[in-house]
Amino acid sequence: xxxxxxxxxxxxxxxxxxxxxxxxxxxxxxxxxxxxxxxxxxxxxxxxxxxxxxxxxxxxxxxxxxxxxxxxxxxxxxxxxxxxxxxxxxxxxxxxxxxxxxxxxxxxxxxxxxxxxxxxxxxxxxxxxxxxxxxxxxxxxxxxxxxxxxxxxxxxxxxxxxxxxxxxxxxxxxxxxxxxxxxxxxxxxxxxxxxxxxxxxxxxxxxxxxxxxxxxxxxxxxxxxxxxxxxxxxxxxxxxxxxxxxxxxxxxxxxxxxxxxxxxxxxxxxxxxxxxxxxxxxxx
Amino acid sequence: xxxxxxxxxxxxxxxxxxxxxxxxxxxxxxxxxxxxxxxxxxxxxxxxxxxxxxxxxxxxxxxxxxxxxxxxxxxxxxxxxxxxxxxxxxxxxxxxxxxxxxxxxxxxxxxxxxxxxxxxxxxxxxxxxxxxxxxxxxxxxxxxxxxxxxxxxxxxxxxxxxxxxxxxxxxxxxxxxxxxxxxxxxxxxxxxxxxxxxxxxxxxxxxxxxxxxxxxxxxxxxxxxxxxxxxxxxxxxxxxxxxxxxxxxxxxxxxxxxxxxxxxxxxxxxxxxxxxxxxxxxxxxxxxxxxxxxxxxxxxxxxxxxxxxxxxxxxxxxxxxxxxxxxxxxxxxxxxxxxxxxxxxxxxxxxxxxxxxxxxxxxxxxxxxxxxxxxxxxxxxxxxxxxxxxxxxxxxxxxxxxxxxxxxxxxxxxxxxxxxxxxxxxxxxxxxxxxxxxxxxxxxxxxxxxxxxxxxxxxxxxxxxxxxxxxxxxxxxxxxxxxxxxxxxxxxxxxxxxxxxxxxxxxxxxxxxxxx
Numbered sequence: 001x002x003x004x005x006x007x008x009x010x011x012x013x014x015x016x017x018x019x020x021x022x023x024x025x026x027x028x029x030x031x032x033x034x035x036x037x038x039x040x041x042x043x044x045x046x047x048x049x050x051x052x053x054x055x056x057x058x059x060x061x062x063x064x065x066x067x068x069x070x071x072x073x074x075x076x077x078x079x080x081x082x083x084x085x086x087x088x089x090x091x092x093x094x095x096x097x098x099x100x101x102x103x104x105x106x107x108x109x110x111x112x113x114x115x116x117x118x119x120x121x122x123x124x125x126x127x128x129x130x131x132x133x134x135x136x137x138x139x140x141x142x143x144x145x146x147x148x149x150x151x152x153x154x155x156x157x158x159x160x161x162x163x164x165x166x167x168x169x170x171x172x173x174x175x176x177x178x179x180x181x182x183x184x185x186x187x188x189x190x191x192x193x194x195x196x197x198x199x200x201x202x203x204x205x206x207x208x209x210x211x212x213x214x215x216x217x218x219x220x221x222x223x224x225x226x227x228x229x230x231x232x233x234x235x236x237x238x239x240x241x242x243x244x245x246x247x248x249x250x251x252x253x254x255x256x257x258x259x260x261x262x263x264x265x266x267x268x269x270x271x272x273x274x275x276x277x278x279x280x281x282x283x284x
Numbered sequence: 285x286x287x288x289x290x291x292x293x294x295x296x297x298x299x300x301x302x303x304x305x306x307x308x309x310x311x312x313x314x315x316x317x318x319x320x321x322x323x324x325x326x327x328x329x330x331x332x333x334x335x336x337x338x339x340x341x342x343x344x345x346x347x348x349x350x351x352x353x354x355x356x357x358x359x360x361x362x363x364x365x366x367x368x369x370x371x372x373x374x375x376x377x378x379x380x381x382x383x384x385x386x387x388x389x390x391x392x393x394x395x396x397x398x399x400x401x402x403x404x405x406x407x408x409x410x411x412x413x414x415x416x417x418x419x420x421x422x423x424x425x426x427x428x429x430x431x432x433x434x435x436x437x438x439x440x441x442x443x444x445x446x447x448x449x450x451x452x453x454x455x456x457x458x459x460x461x462x463x464x465x466x467x468x469x470x471x472x473x474x475x476x477x478x479x480x481x482x483x484x485x486x487x488x489x490x491x492x493x494x495x496x497x498x499x500x501x502x503x504x505x506x507x508x509x510x511x512x513x514x515x516x517x518x519x520x521x522x523x524x525x526x527x528x529x530x531x532x533x534x535x536x537x538x539x540x541x542x543x544x545x546x547x548x549x550x551x552x553x554x555x556x557x558x559x560x561x562x563x564x565x566x567x568x569x570x571x572x573x574x575x576x577x578x579x580x581x582x583x584x585x586x587x588x589x590x591x592x593x594x595x596x597x598x599x600x601x602x603x604x605x606x607x608x609x610x611x612x613x614x615x616x617x618x619x620x621x622x623x624x625x626x627x628x629x630x631x632x633x634x635x636x637x638x639x640x641x642x643x644x645x646x647x648x649x650x651x652x653x654x655x656x657x658x659x660x661x662x663x664x665x666x667x668x669x670x671x672x673x674x675x676x677x678x679x680x681x682x683x684x685x686x687x688x689x690x691x692x693x694x695x696x697x698x699x700x701x702x703x704x705x706x707x708x709x710x711x712x713x714x715x716x717x718x719x720x721x722x723x724x725x726x727x728x729x730x731x732x733x734x735x736x737x738x739x740x741x742x743x744x745x746x747x748x749x750x751x752x753x754x755x756x757x758x759x760x761x762x763x764x765x766x767x768x769x770x771x772x773x774x775x776x777x778x779x780x781x782x783x784x785x786x787x788x789x790x791x792x793x794x795x796x797x798x799x800x
Contacts, residue, residue: 010307027307103738106738126693126694127693128691128692128693128694129694130693130694130697137694137697139694139697139705139707140697140698140699140700140705141699141700142699142700231700234700234701234702235698235699235700235701235702235767236698236699236700279737279760281697281705281707281737281762282697282699
């Protein structure tokens with residue numbers, strides 16, 4: 001039981017609580033503190049009426065103000081969309097070349113494109129757009145289907161070998177494994193490697209190349225972007241640059257597929273992606 | 285009682301004296317400081333005018349910086365992250381200069397406190413200045429001490445209500461002006477002034493004004509001395525910096541005691557009396573509600589109004605001034621020893637002054653040379669050193685700077701001809717409010733050339749770039765090196781930027797990555 005008594009030193013009554021001879025004085029709380037405490041109670045009640053608070057069986061009270069964090073997010077997102085509406089409308093109206101020529105529009109489209117790239121493109125091309133074996137590096141200056149803004153836009157919009165889109169880019173290299181013998185493929189691979197790195201171009205591969213490959217890749221092996229045929233003389237190899245890699249590609253070519261994005265992302269976002277990809281350093 | 289000098293006596297008790305000190309949770313006992321007059325009061329009026337003038341008027345001063353920068357002399361431009369102070373413009377990365385000013389303010393406070401005691405508290409602290417200002421209003425509306433006490437004790441009436449409303453209305457007006465002046469430091473003052481009164485200013489402006497209005501009104505009008513006594517850490521810190529040679533407001537009891545209200549009668553009876561006639565003039569003027577005769581106290585802000593009050597009484601009595609004075613502890617102790625025969629007996633006024641009231645020649649007085657002692661030299665030396673470093677830093681700081689970020693993803697790109705390309709984000713900081721054209725160049729990498737995105741020039745080793753006034757320009761630069769000239773691996777690469785018209789230059793060494 002508590003044992004209230006008056007403290008000798010201060011003359012104030014104690015609460016009766018005692019710990020090792022130390023007793024607690026029963027001083028009143030400061031008034032401002034007490035009133036603040038009452039105010040917080042009033043505030044808390046008002047708050048639970050005004051805002052969603054009390055849990056019910058399957059939901060909660062909605063509150064008189066009708067607030068929800070989802071609606072607040074919606075408002076903020078709408079606000080962000082509205083804030084960039086002018087630029088977005090300008091991007092939608094202008095051809096890609098004009099966007100690139102206008103500094104302010106280019107910066108806007110590059111930022112927007114970078115954001116769209118991170119969501120839609122990095123899964124294959126990598127976060128730095130450097131690609132990997134089978135997935136082209138978008139930073140370099142070789143373009144299978146052309147590196148002008150319009151070329152890039154068409155590729156992004158309609159994809160490559162994307163059957164759902166009738167305007168998709170399409171090319172198919174035959175599998176020479178069934179047509180050429182093992183030695184012939186090796187000779188051809190040696191020739192193709194020599195095209196880029198220098199070396200003997202008069203070997204048996206030269207004739208094989210002229211007969212089988214030059215129709216798409218050109219007499220000199222420079223490729224043809226209208227056919228999506230890669231340049232075989234440069235330093236960039238999508239599927240690897242060793243003789244074995246080249247021979248494998250001659251025997252049974254792999255064909256990458258890229259989806260077309262126009263239906264999923266819309267015209268404006270495709271343009272923004274185009275500007276971003278074009279800005280990576282290899283755009284023409 | 286012809287021939288007697290009339291001294292007004294006040295029946296007053298110092299509400300904050302040690303013997304009357306109350307438990308902390310009881311209501312505050314009001315203080316009604318009487319108006320003082322004298323040289324310290326005049327000096328405080330002057331300090332008040334100067335400090336309030338600086339505070340209220342500074343945002344309205346103009347300073348021409350040309351067409352590309354604001355013309356407000358002192359401006360903290362938070363939106364653009366710039367701080368303008370007359371001819372100085374500070375970017376966020378130069379904010380250490382402001383930190384240096386804070387160090388100087390700290391050391392300056394040490395210096396001032398060790399020489400003249402709590403002069404900051406007594407004269408220039410905003411709390412002191414605004415309380416003084418609020419007391420001026422209170423006196424003008426309700427009258428001086430006695431009238432205010434009477435009013436406070438009177439029952440509520442139309443007159444009392446009217447006076448109280450008038451006082452609080454003026455206080456709130458001052459508080460609004462105080463809060464209002466603050467925000468003018470953060471935006472163009474004339475523009476913001478118009479916006480403020482046409483409800484066009486940003487919400488944060490109104491919120492700031494409201495908060496500062498509330499604090500000014502509460503601290504200056506309602507809480508007053510409690511801010512100094514209970515809330516402020518300064519008194520504790522400053523008290524620790526005093527030594528026996530620091531000037532503090534001191535009641536010189538070695539000449540004042542034994543105090544007597546009836547000095548003539550006592551003297552006629554052969555009882556020795558000190559100079560203090562116990563008129564309480566020092567108590568009634570004290571804004572902190574203390575009795576300086578109780579000795580040095582934490583509450584005392586050394587505003588020196590008790591000195592003025594006491595000097596006025598001493599003048600009337602024809603005695604020497606300085607019964608309450610600025611004195612050092614060393615002098616006080618020496619004089620006390622003189623008056624008490626080194627503590628051998630109670631204070632004997634005859635030992636420090638003659639029958640006519642003139643002080644003995646043995647009495648110690650403050651001398652200016654006591655300011656010059658090792659402690660103050662160290663403080664002043666530190667203060668001056670920091671100041672010189674700041675001036676040096678300010679004069680020699682770069683107004684054209686370059687930062688380079690090397691692309692990490694991808695680290696390098698192999699181009700179709702086999703050459704290697706690296707990407708860099710180059711940030712050029714033009715810290716002057718003028719347009720200028722600078723030359724960005726590439727060094728130390730054999731055979732390398734660069735091109736800048738957005739600047740349509742053939743690949744080269746230097747590119748002219750136009751910089752916006754007072755802005756950072758971010759360039760995307762691609763550097764390529766032919767395969768046969770590269771050493772492979774990581775090579776060093778240096779960018780330089782130079783303004784050929786001012787001969788300013790900056791450089792940045794980074795790396796160039798290529799396959800092993």
